[in-house]
Amino acid sequence: MQWLNRNLRRELKGYALTFTCALVAIALTASIIFFLGWKGLSVFSHDISLTNLLSAEWWPDRPKEFGGPQVGILTFVCGSVLTSVLAALVSTPFGITVAVFMSEISPKLGQRVLQPVIELLAGIPSVVYGYIGLSVLVPFIRENMGGTGFSLLAGVLVLSIMILPTIASVSTDALRALPGSLKEAAFALGATRWQAVRMVLLPTARAGILMGIVLGLARAFGEALAVQMVIGNKREIPHSILDPLITLTSGITMDMGNTVQGSLWNDTLWFMALILLVISFLFILLIRMFGRKGIVR
């Protein structure tokens, strides 16, 4: 290196340093995929049939004589899908309302009031949401609607508040990215503001809004503790919104610390983690698809 001049050596060092740090991101992603894949697939070393694994029967500690062990994860998958999809359904109208308000109705109030409100909602830690759900929502449901209060409904409400900031801010960006000429053209044709929003702006920004909803859905699907605190964690597929249920994340949270490494039960939990990973990849694919179409169509 001596033959290079001092500046060039520094330049190379700088390049090498930043390049290595960028490499860390790739190395981390690759090792997460590799190690979780390896650990998750080790469930198949237990001589377990695929139908057993994909069933809704969960008796991981029942001895063979009594028809065990059953390690069906269907209940968990159903719980996760139900809570996150319903939460996205509840949250989307509010998210779009906030987005339209911030971009079209009153950008000034939006900037001064709603923007910080959304940022603060996003900043409240998930355990705090879970705790408020546990101390306010659960007793409220128990006293006014019946059941124990630990229910699908409580989980959905907590999650829908948690993903509101995501949906609102991504949709706002999508609406703000629309060219002003669209709105002007609609007004020139005599449309009212509501007609312009409903018939021109929202349909044009739909890829961006869908992206916000998918991001919210992904966040709801992966949320662990806030959900675990309010849904009751009963390993059954719920029949009404007042029934308790369990999700992939809460199942992992409940049992990962109490099961023996390498046992069938423990390996099934790692398999659930692998499923979470795979589903978050699917969400990335979906988001990339919307991204390629562009926020504006």
Added chain:
Amino acid sequence: MNAQVKDRMATAGFYLGSGLVVLLLFSLLGYIILHGYKAIDFAFLFGEPEALRAGGGIGPNIFNSFYLLFLSMALTAPLGILGGIYLVEYARQNFFTNLIRLSIETLTSLPSIVVGLFGLLIFVTIFGFGYSLIAGALALTVINLPLMVRVTEENLRTVPRELREASLSLGATRWHTVCRVVLPCALPGLVTGVIITAGRVFGEAAALLFTAGMTTPHLNFGQLDLLHPTSPWNPFRPGETLAVHIWKINSEALIPDIRRVADGSAAVLVLVVLAFNLLARWMARRLSRRLAGR
């Protein structure tokens, strides 16, 4: 009903919906702070938690949260800023750069419980750190690295190209330009980014359950040997953070005053996160004013 009336009604609806969201935030904050106010006193903030009796505090948990924040930011900030510099200043449009971007996108959307499990597998078990602050700090780094890279990228891109061109035309190398021109210009945004990232660390719990652990040894602040098991500064000891503490007392504690401890902890947690938010805004305004020479 004509279009004008519908328009008015829709506008009213938008005001109503947005008002509800604002009301929701204020009732959440009001609830947390009012209940917390009754629980927080000096003994609570600095006392040790109790396992069975009432009257426990959250002193060690607050310390753990801040120390873990420091440890993980000491890793995240340099890694993320340097990685961001690579993407903005050096990276060409090629397969490799796309791979970096895809990795960052993947890391961003990983559920934090999955990162926690990865930490359990790698840092706790394979590296042999056990449940420890360092394992927790590494897991938090995995969560925050993509955010830090993005914040850096966004801020570096706001630096005008003319500044870089002027520096390069004076004979400076690229690295020299980065250190002397680009980074100082982007500093306000970077500082804000670091503080916002730090705020997220403070509230994280799912990734820490199985990495930093759910227990804290008795801490002896007189212990000067850094690697002693009771030394508060030992990164290889387990440490239950405030956020994890809220979860644990609600799901498995035996103490009789769960409500009081949880109310107080939630209030402290939210107030610290709020403080980080305000600090970030204030720093950004101050630094940008100074850079503008006013």
